[in-house]
Amino acid sequence: MATDELTGQPIGRRIVLGMLGLGAAGIVFGDAIQARVERTLRPLTERDPTGLTSFIPTAGRFRIYSVTGSLPERSTADYRLTVDGMVSHPLSLGYEDLLARPQTDLKLDFQCVTGWRVADVPWTGVKLSALLDEAGVTQGATHLRIYSFDGLYTESLTLDQARRDDVIAAHRMQNGPVSREHGGPVRLYVGPMYGYKSLKWLERIEVVDHLDQGYWEDYGYDVDGWVGGSNGRSDEPTS
Amino acid sequence: MAEVLERFGRPSRALHWATATAVLTAALTGMILYFGPLTALVGRRHLVKDIHVVAGLAMPVPLILAYAGTWRRDVRANVRSLARWTRADRRWLRTRGREAGDKVGKFNAGQKANAAFVAGMIPIMLVSGSIMRWFEPWPVQYRTGATFVHDWTAIVTWVVVAGHILFAVNDPESLRGMLTGRVARAWARDHHPRWAAELDPEAGADEPDEPEAARVGDAGEHPLR
Numbered sequence: 001m002a003t004d005e006l007t008g009q010p011i012g013r014r015i016v017l018g019m020l021g022l023g024a025a026g027i028v029f030g031d032a033i034q035a036r037v038e039r040t041l042r043p044l045t046e047r048d049p050t051g052l053t054s055f056i057p058t059a060g061r062f063r064i065y066s067v068t069g070s071l072p073e074r075s076t077a078d079y080r081l082t083v084d085g086m087v088s089h090p091l092s093l094g095y096e097d098l099l100a101r102p103q104t105d106l107k108l109d110f111q112c113v114t115g116w117r118v119a120d121v122p123w124t125g126v127k128l129s130a131l132l133d134e135a136g137v138t139q140g141a142t143h144l145r146i147y148s149f150d151g152l153y154t155e156s157l158t159l160d161q162a163r164r165d166d167v168i169a170a171h172r173m174q175n176g177p178v179s180r181e182h183g184g185p186v187r188l189y190v191g192p193m194y195g196y197k198s199l200k201w202l203e204r205i206e207v208v209d210h211l212d213q214g215y216w217e218d219y220g221y222d223v224d225g226w227v228g229g230s231n232g233r234s235d236e237p238t239s
Numbered sequence: 240m241a242e243v244l245e246r247f248g249r250p251s252r253a254l255h256w257a258t259a260t261a262v263l264t265a266a267l268t269g270m271i272l273y274f275g276p277l278t279a280l281v282g283r284r285h286l287v288k289d290i291h292v293v294a295g296l297a298m299p300v301p302l303i304l305a306y307a308g309t310w311r312r313d314v315r316a317n318v319r320s321l322a323r324w325t326r327a328d329r330r331w332l333r334t335r336g337r338e339a340g341d342k343v344g345k346f347n348a349g350q351k352a353n354a355a356f357v358a359g360m361i362p363i364m365l366v367s368g369s370i371m372r373w374f375e376p377w378p379v380q381y382r383t384g385a386t387f388v389h390d391w392t393a394i395v396t397w398v399v400v401a402g403h404i405l406f407a408v409n410d411p412e413s414l415r416g417m418l419t420g421r422v423a424r425a426w427a428r429d430h431h432p433r434w435a436a437e438l439d440p441e442a443g444a445d446e447p448d449e450p451e452a453a454r455v456g457d458a459g460e461h462p463l464r
Binding site: 007008009010011012013015016017018019020023024026027028029030031032033034062063064065071114115116180181231232233234 | 273275276278279282284321322323324325326328329351352354355356358359360362363366367370371379380381382383384385386387388391392
């Protein structure tokens, strides 16, 4: 011990200082570095049959955020989607009923408000505007209150936002049925907004005449979650 | 002559195990937050996140406490031995222990590298994690940058910690040193010969040609490497 103290170099300190420097640089420039790594790796991650690249932090991967005790589960056979509230003909649709309606295909990015983004995700589903028209929205309605069958997660949209062509009740994403982790069998996909607006495990769409803000908005996120135009972020718009 | 040597005092052991508890708790909860299938299995994101944040904030506390009282002497002596690298340490590390084994002091270069990594890892994770958790005051791209740093540092930490545990399990006497504070003299001479010699000046430092060198047990003093 004495010998080390007399003859040694302070390499321990250099390692620590070097790490702190790298860490600080990573926090300041990580956003730009990550975007470049994602672009570089995209040809690889898009065609990766093993799914192993999804464990690389930068490689355009989805992260699963679930707020309840366990992931909600509902089979396609048991699945029902209700459209009610201020409508003339409330709807109660099964999974097959949704598949039987006109389908919309989108290929758009998914941008999370915490910073990660998955590029060019294929989505398939039924436009919310079509469901609203079918139910017949009555005079005076302004907003939707949207419920998840996890029993906790809710979201809100204005009627104008909900009628956009890039807002769908999605039953397919990434070229397969929407998995349980991703909010299956049916989830919302709100193309131009941050991921928290794309409610998972979609169960009920209630047409109302006032704003009733959703789960994540209660945690401080913006009600109008436009990608690049809200939450103080400057991401490239997704749609 | 005693057959065991004092290797770690109580404060150093307390520091080690308290830090280990915080790091392992943060590592396990962090893995649940990060790794999709585990996230799906466990759920309860807010609870897991709270445990993760508390474990992270607790991580530097043992070190601060270790320096906060008269017991700091014990910790400081070990920190000094860990911080300084001799030429022989670098050679030992470069050759992965094949050379300069007879010059290893209280800590070998792998242990020194591990300690330095942990000392750098804790502030990095603390700062990047705090920016992720309390992001409002920061420029938005810092939140992404902090996530980037936190993720990659976590992956490296998993590898380093797994290696650290593996080495300890493969060398029970070394693990016993951290559990009980004492190690067998024969083990110390074998793995940390310079340290053993310093604690035992009668043996004439590392002069094996002393008459006492014929004592039983000295066969292992200078292993062939």
